[in-house]
Amino acid sequence: MPGKNSIAIKLVLVITLCSALIFAATLGYNYYRSRVILVQELEKNARNLAMALVYRVETELVAVARVTEGMARSLENGRFSEQELLSLIRTTVEKNPEIYGSGVAFEPYVFSAASRLYAPYYYREKGKIAFSRLEKSYQYVPYLYWDWYQIPRELGKLEWSEPYFDEGAGNILMSTCSVPFYREAGGKRQLQGVVTADISLDSLTELVSSVKVLKTGYATLLSRNGMVLAHPLKNAVMNETSFSMAEAQHDPAMRKLGQKMIRGESGFILHKNLMGVRSWIYYAPVRSTGWTLAVVFPETELLENVRRLSMTMAAMGFVSILLLIAAVVYIASTITKPLRLLALATDEIASGNFDVDLPPVRSKDEVGMLAHDFQVMKENLKEYIKNLTETTAAKERIQSELKMATDIQASLLPRLFPAFPDRPEFDIYASMDPAKEVGGDFYDFFFIDDTHLCFLIADVSGKGVPAALYMMVAKTLLKSEGQRLGEPDQILSCVNKILASDNDSCMFATVFCAILNTETGDIRFANAGHNPPLIMDAQGIRYLKPKPGFVLGPMPDTIFETERLALNPGDTLFLYTDGVTEAENEEQKLYGEPELKNALHRAPRKDLADLIHFIRREVTRHANGTPQSDDVTMVAIKYRGAAAQ
Amino acid sequence: MTTTTQKKHPGWQKLKLIGVPFLFLLLACVTPPAAAVETALQKASFMPLWSPQAQFAGYYVALDKGIFARHGIDLKILKAGPGHSPAQALQNGTADFAVLWLTTALQRRSDGTKLVNLAQIIQKSSMMLISRKSSNIKTVADMNGRKVGMWGGDLSIPPRALFAERGIKVHEVLQTHTVNLFLRGGIDVTSAMWYNEYHTILNSGIDPEELNVVSLNEQGMNFPEDGIYALERTIHKNPALARAFVAASLEGWRYAFAHPEEALDIVIRYMREAQVPANRIHQKWMLDRMRDLIMSGALRETPGILRKKDYEAVGRRMLKASLIRSYPDYTVFSWRSDAGEK
Numbered sequence: 001m002p003g004k005n006s007i008a009i010k011l012v013l014v015i016t017l018c019s020a021l022i023f024a025a026t027l028g029y030n031y032y033r034s035r036v037i038l039v040q041e042l043e044k045n046a047r048n049l050a051m052a053l054v055y056r057v058e059t060e061l062v063a064v065a066r067v068t069e070g071m072a073r074s075l076e077n078g079r080f081s082e083q084e085l086l087s088l089i090r091t092t093v094e095k096n097p098e099i100y101g102s103g104v105a106f107e108p109y110v111f112s113a114a115s116r117l118y119a120p121y122y123y124r125e126k127g128k129i130a131f132s133r134l135e136k137s138y139q140y141v142p143y144l145y146w147d148w149y150q151i152p153r154e155l156g157k158l159e160w161s162e163p164y165f166d167e168g169a170g171n172i173l174m175s176t177c178s179v180p181f182y183r184e185a186g187g188k189r190q191l192q193g194v195v196t197a198d199i200s201l202d203s204l205t206e207l208v209s210s211v212k213v214l215k216t217g218y219a220t221l222l223s224r225n226g227m228v229l230a231h232p233l234k235n236a237v238m239n240e241t242s243f244s245m246a247e248a249q250h251d252p253a254m255r256k257l258g259q260k261m262i263r264g265e266s267g268f269i270l271h272k273n274l275m276g277v278r279s280w281i282y283y284a285p286v287r288s289t290g291w292t293l294a295v296v297f298p299e300t301e302l303l304e305n306v307r308r309l310s311m312t313m314a315a316m317g318f319v320s321i322l323l324l325i326a327a328v329v330y331i332a333s334t335i336t337k338p339l340r341l342l343a344l345a346t347d348e349i350a351s352g353n354f355d356v357d358l359p360p361v362r363s364k365d366e367v368g369m370l371a372h373d374f375q376v377m378k379e380n381l382k383e384y385i386k387n388l389t390e391t392t393a394a395k396e397r398i399q400s401e402l403k404m405a406t407d408i409q410a411s412l413l414p415r416l417f418p419a420f421p422d423r424p425e426f427d428i429y430a431s432m433d434p435a436k437e438v439g440g441d442f443y444d445f446f447f448i449d450d451t452h453l454c455f456l457i458a459d460v461s462g463k464g465v466p467a468a469l470y471m472m473v474a475k476t477l478l479k480s481e482g483q484r485l486g487e488p489d490q491i492l493s494c495v496n497k498i499l500a501s502d503n504d505s506c507m508f509a510t511v512f513c514a515i516l517n518t519e520t521g522d523i524r525f526a527n528a529g530h531n532p533p534l535i536m537d538a539q540g541i542r543y544l545k546p547k548p549g550f551v552l553g554p555m556p557d558t559i560f561e562t563e564r565l566a567l568n569p570g571d572t573l574f575l576y577t578d579g580v581t582e583a584e585n586e587e588q589k590l591y592g593e594p595e596l597k598n599a600l601h602r603a604p605r606k607d608l609a610d611l612i613h614f615i616r617r618e619v620t621r622h623a624n625g626t627p628q629s630d631d632v633t634m635v636a637i638k639y640r641g642a643a644a645q
Numbered sequence: 646m647t648t649t650t651q652k653k654h655p656g657w658q659k660l661k662l663i664g665v666p667f668l669f670l671l672l673a674c675v676t677p678p679a680a681a682v683e684t685a686l687q688k689a690s691f692m693p694l695w696s697p698q699a700q701f702a703g704y705y706v707a708l709d710k711g712i713f714a715r716h717g718i719d720l721k722i723l724k725a726g727p728g729h730s731p732a733q734a735l736q737n738g739t740a741d742f743a744v745l746w747l748t749t750a751l752q753r754r755s756d757g758t759k760l761v762n763l764a765q766i767i768q769k770s771s772m773m774l775i776s777r778k779s780s781n782i783k784t785v786a787d788m789n790g791r792k793v794g795m796w797g798g799d800l801s802i803p804p805r806a807l808f809a810e811r812g813i814k815v816h817e818v819l820q821t822h823t824v825n826l827f828l829r830g831g832i833d834v835t836s837a838m839w840y841n842e843y844h845t846i847l848n849s850g851i852d853p854e855e856l857n858v859v860s861l862n863e864q865g866m867n868f869p870e871d872g873i874y875a876l877e878r879t880i881h882k883n884p885a886l887a888r889a890f891v892a893a894s895l896e897g898w899r900y901a902f903a904h905p906e907e908a909l910d911i912v913i914r915y916m917r918e919a920q921v922p923a924n925r926i927h928q929k930w931m932l933d934r935m936r937d938l939i940m941s942g943a944l945r946e947t948p949g950i951l952r953k954k955d956y957e958a959v960g961r962r963m964l965k966a967s968l969i970r971s972y973p974d975y976t977v978f979s980w981r982s983d984a985g986e987k
Contacts, residue, residue: 140728145797147825154792154818154831162825225828225849239922243848248926255850262850 008332015328016321023317027310034306039280042297043268046282050266050295053211053219054284057204060098061288065158065177067096068197072179075104075195082111086120086131092197093122093129100124100200101170105134105143106193119143123170123198137169148176149194156180156191160289162223163201163238173201173238175289205230205237208293217279217297224290226258233275245274261285261292270299338367342374354382402437402465409438409468412475414445417609425518425642428455429608430635431616433579433628440467440509441577441631442475446483448515454482454491456513457575457635459530461551470507474499474552478511488513488526489560492552496528500556508553512546512575521567521639526560528552531578534600537571541600543593569641572608574600576615579632583619591622608636686719687886692740694871696726697915699931700840701744702908703766707897709911716893718886724919727822732799735760735876742890745874747951747959748806748968749799754978755969759877761980764891765951766898767870767938771839772803774859775846780833782857785864789813794820794827794835802968803861803868804836809966810866824849840934844927866962869955870938880980887980895949902936905929951979 071092074080080088085104092102101123111118119134134143143149152159161176178196182189204221208230211219221230226241236245242258245251249272257271266284273279273296280302283294341359348356358378361371410432419428430443440460448454456478460467477495485491491513499509512533514525529551532543544565550558567573576596583591596615603614612634619632693701704722707713713720723740725731731743732750736758745753750760774793776782782791785807793815795801801817808815818832824845827835837843839860847853861868873891880887901908909928916923953975960972972978 141821145819145821147821147823150818150821150826151829151831154826155829159829162823164823225825239924240926241848241850243850244924244926247848259850259852 007336008329011328011332012325016325019321019324023321027313027317030313031306031310034309035303038302038306042280042302043282046268046280046295046297047284049211049213049219050282050284050293053208053295054286054293056207057221057286057291057293058288060199060204061160061177061286064096064099064197064199065160065288067092067099068102068177068179068195069158071102071104071197072181072195075181075192076183082120086122089120090122090129090131093124096197098199098203099197100172100174100203101196101198103134103196104193105149105196107191108144110192117142117144119193121169132169134169139168148178148196152178152180152194153191162225163227163229165238166198170198174198175201201229211295213295213297214301216277216301217295220274220294220296221286222258222261222292222294224262226262228274229291231274236274240274242274249276257281257283261294262290264290264292273298334363335367338363338371342371346374349378349381354378354385399437405465405468406434406437409434409471412472413442419445423518425640426453426516427608427638427640428453428636429612430633431612432631432633433616434631435579435628436464438465438468439463439631439633440471441579441633442471443575443633443635444475444479445635445637446479448483448486451518452486453516453518454486454513455516455575455635455637456482456511457530457533457577457633458509458511459577459579459631459633460509461507461553463630466505466507470505470509474509474511478513482513486515487562488515488524489562492526492528492549492560493558496552496558496560497556499553503553506554508551510551514573516567516637516639519642521569521571521641523565523567523573524562525565526562528558528560531576531581533576534574534597535565535571536574536600536605537568541597543597567639569639572605572611572636572638574611575635575637577631577633579628579630580615580619580634582630583623583632584626584629585622585624586626591619595622608638612636686714686717687883687889688719688721689713689741689886689890690721690723690739691890692723692729692731692734692743693725694731694744694746696724696921697912697919698841698921699909699912699928699935700871702901702912702932702935703894703898704744705897705915706901706904706908706911707893709914710897710900712896712900713890713893716889716896718889718893720890720893722915726919726921730798732758732760732874735874738876741879741886742873742875744871746799746802747869747872747956748802748963750872750874750978751960751963751969751972752799752802754973755971760874761877761880762951762978763873763875763880763887763980764895764949765869765872765955766894766949767872767935768952768955769938770803770861770866770868770870771934771938772861772868772870773837773839773843774804774834774861775827775837775843776834776857776859777851778855778857782834785811785813785859788815788834790816791833792816792818792831794818794832796820796836800836802963803866806868806962806966806968807861807864807866810962840931840938844930848927867955868959868962869951872951891949898939901932902940905932908932950981953979 071088074088089102089104093099101121103119103121105119106117108116117135121132121134121137122129124130147164148161151161158177158179161178163173163175166172166174176196176198178194180194181192183192208219208221213219218232219230220228222242223229226243227238228236228240229238231237242261243255246254246258251272253271257269260267261283264285264287268280268282270278270280273281278299280297280299281294283292285292338359338361345356345358358371358375361368413432414430417429428445432439432441432443434441440463441458443457445453445455458471458474460471460474474495477498478491481494482491485494492511510530511528512525512530514523516523525546527546527549529549532546534541534543546563547561549560581591581593581596599615599618604610615634616632691704693704697705708720708722723734731740732745732753734740735743742763745760747762747765750762754760774788782788795804795817797819818826820826820832820835824835824842826832828846828849835842837846846856873894875887909925909932912928913923913925956975956979963969964972
């Protein structure tokens with residue numbers, strides 16, 4: 001099973017999360033925008049609805065006001081008998097169905113000097129026109145002190161009364177339109193009384209209440225004091241004002257809204273309605289009475305469609321994301337399945353099995369390319385490993401051959417010490433460490449006759465197999481010519497002639513060749529370009545200064561010269577190749593001739609083997625781990641004297 | 646709703662005649678004999694100053710919670726409001742007890758009705774003269790020559806006394822129980838009670854900041870208002886009843902202040918029965934203000950006492966304003982239930 005780091009899980013997580021986020025953002029924005037658009041639409045609709053209602057209410061009110069005004073003007077302009085007055089009022093009520101009742105209330109003693117108050121009143125009762133006298137109908141408070149009389153009287157203009165229950169006269173909830181009328185007397189306008197026309201509040205509020213707004217929305221009517229006139233909340237009607245409700249609900253914003261309403265403003269706001277439900281409210285004034293008509297749309301209901309749409313979209317989004325997950329899982333598996341098989345096959349290959357079959361991939365996508373490249377790589381690797389195996393085998397064969405060559409070369413040099421146990425006149429010791437399997441240095445010693453020991457040290461140019469082969473030739477020639485000629489200069493000249501005659505590869509060798517007379521200790525020697533040997537005698541340790549001579553090999557007619565040296569018993573001659581003095585340490589500093597001379601001072605002299613091993617250790621110490629670059633060869637010979645016999 | 650007390654009264658008397666033996670019979674059957682002594686409740690009638698509202702919460706609560714019954718009184722609260730005068734009801738014997746203002750009582754006493762103060766409930770004047778800031782009336786002096794709304798009858802005594810004292814002539818306009826005349830601008834100044842009309846004005850959308858309020862109390866016109874009154878002869882006839890009535894009323898007030906929501910429920914129920922618009926938040930305001938007025942000052946511990954100093958100050962003022970011809974001695978006018986029978 002894929003773990004939590006698997007590509008499939010990562011893809012599913014990331015894609016699901018991202019698409020869910022994008023979807024949620026889109027949905028949120030969509031909801032927000034729909035809401036804004038809806039509210040804009042709503043404002044338009046609400047305004048239209050409110051204005052239509054206001055228009056209907058206003059039409060009725062204006063008509064009533066005009067009639068009342070007309071009556072007042074008639075009373076101002078003409079003299080009416082009681083009969084004419086009553087007929088005027090009655091006709092007004094009859095002709096105007098929107099008027100519930102109408103009357104003319106006179107100032108004290110104005111209608112008749114005989115009676116103080118006079119106020120005839122016609123009104124509708126059970127479909128008929130009824131009549132009463134207001135000065136008698138009102139039991140406790142004379143009509144003079146009712147709002148409908150007092151306010152227009154004090155203000156001197158048409159007034160719509162705050163809705164009231166007309167207890168005693170009309171006995172319904174009503175609002176009265178009152179117009180004061182005057183008469184000129186002695187240049188002064190004198191108030192005669194007040195003409196009134198009542199409208200039934202019930203018929204108005206029915207009109208407002210009948211408006212259906214959504215399911216629970218409604219239209220409401222508020223008076224100039226903020227008194228609730230029409231509202232679904234029956235208990236509030238004619239009992240609560242928007243200000244008392246605001247106080248009860250501790251809602252200062254509602255009070256502010258109420259104040260805007262009674263000031264005659266119009267507006268559209270979102271606020272809790274009187275029942276505490278958040279609603280959009282459009283309010284507009286009814287100008288003639290100063291009332292306010294408001295249309296209330298509960299927010300939840302308004303947004304129900306948007307909410308439902310959003311829920312549907314959310315459900316669709318959820319299903320889409322599920323589908324998306326399925327698709328992602330499928331795609332991921334088409335990628336990861338071959339990859340997993342490839343990984344398994346790679347494990348096999350890693351463990352060395354190149355013959356494992358890679359899973360077949362038919363697709364031509366990146367995974368297909370990867371599988372194909374893997375196949376090619378596997379075949380190349382297989383081929384490479386095969387070649388490597390063959391090369392290694394060949395190298396191993398050459399190595400074993402070289403090993404044999406080393407053995408052969410080593411066996412060519414005299415290695416048995418003491419070399420001449422039956423000759424006490426001298427000691428001789430030698431060693432050769434090749435830098436490679438086979439070396440170009442060599443030494444040799446042999447008797448020419450009973451009393452003459454020929455010894456030599458040589459260094460062939462180059463290293464390895466060519467040098468070894470050249471050394472074989474040189475050594476063989478030096479030995480055979482040495483035994484035949486017996487003089488160092490002749491030996492070197494003769495060998496040089498032979499080597500130079502067939503020297504296509506332009507190789508050469510340096511040789512120091514000497515012959516010791518074992519009876520006298522005399523040494524005759526010739527040098528062919530080799531390092532000067534050291535002499536250790538009674539005078540100390542010093543370098544010989546032989547004539548340098550030219551190397552063997554390049555030129556056939558080189559002339560060498562024999563020199564002499566007398567060894568006293570106890571003297572030692574030390575020969576070496578440049579592998580000693582040119583041994584390098586890691587700082588590429590050479591061991592050097594002075595250092596060799598110093599080392600010889602410190603070296604044990606008694607046994608030549610110890611001496612040579614000491615010098616070898618010194619050279620190794622100097623190199624300090626730096627690989628040996630040249631063969632290191634040393635020969636030491638010590639003359640003990642003939643007397644030692 | 647045009648039924649009057651006059652109409653009801655004969656029926657009430659008849660009920661009294663058949664009611665007492667019937668009630669006695671009923672209680673004798675139901676309750677054990679030991680309790681029978683207490684069941685002999687004395688009938689009494691009471692008229693508040695106005696139709697039911699929180700201004701009289703103490704009496705309605707005491708009635709509803711059986712406090713009057715516990716004090717041995719079978720109380721009947723009479724219909725009040727427009728057209729009903731409690732002073733008149735006392736005078737003609739319709740009511741045994743009534744709520745009157747001190748000024749009203751003194752005026753009636755001066756006119757010959759022998760009224761006695763049983764308890765002073767509201768210790769100070771809660772009357773206000775309110776104008777809009779826009780009409781630029783800041784002091785009483787500014788009201789000179791302006792249109793001032795005044796209630797008819799006894800309720801105009803305190804402002805009249807104030808204007809007389811300050812030598813101001815205002816253009817009086819009779820105002821009724823609505824504030825519309827003031828709201829529409831028909832008058833410049835309106836009379837208002839702190840616990841009633843002031844709040845009505847606020848709840849008609851006018852902010853306190855828009856109003857100039859002259860409180861009579863702050864003008865030195867400390868006219869104690871609501872008090873419980875009875876005729877001298879009623880008290881002489883049955884001092885125990887008077888004592889019990891005062892005790893039960895004060896207990897009713899204490900209960901109402903301790904349980905304001907319950908008190909409001911009771912008051913509003915009586916208001917609905919009387920078919921009076923009942924606005925709970927307005928009644929709450931009124932009850933809260935009654936608490937301020939009744940439970941204020943040094944008398945917090947023992948409400949119900951008419952202080953001699955207050956009484957005489959009012960008497961002197963009214964005399965000076967020619968509103969009364971004379972006023973009786975404090976000891977004659979004020980009957981202290983705790984001072985024994987007077």
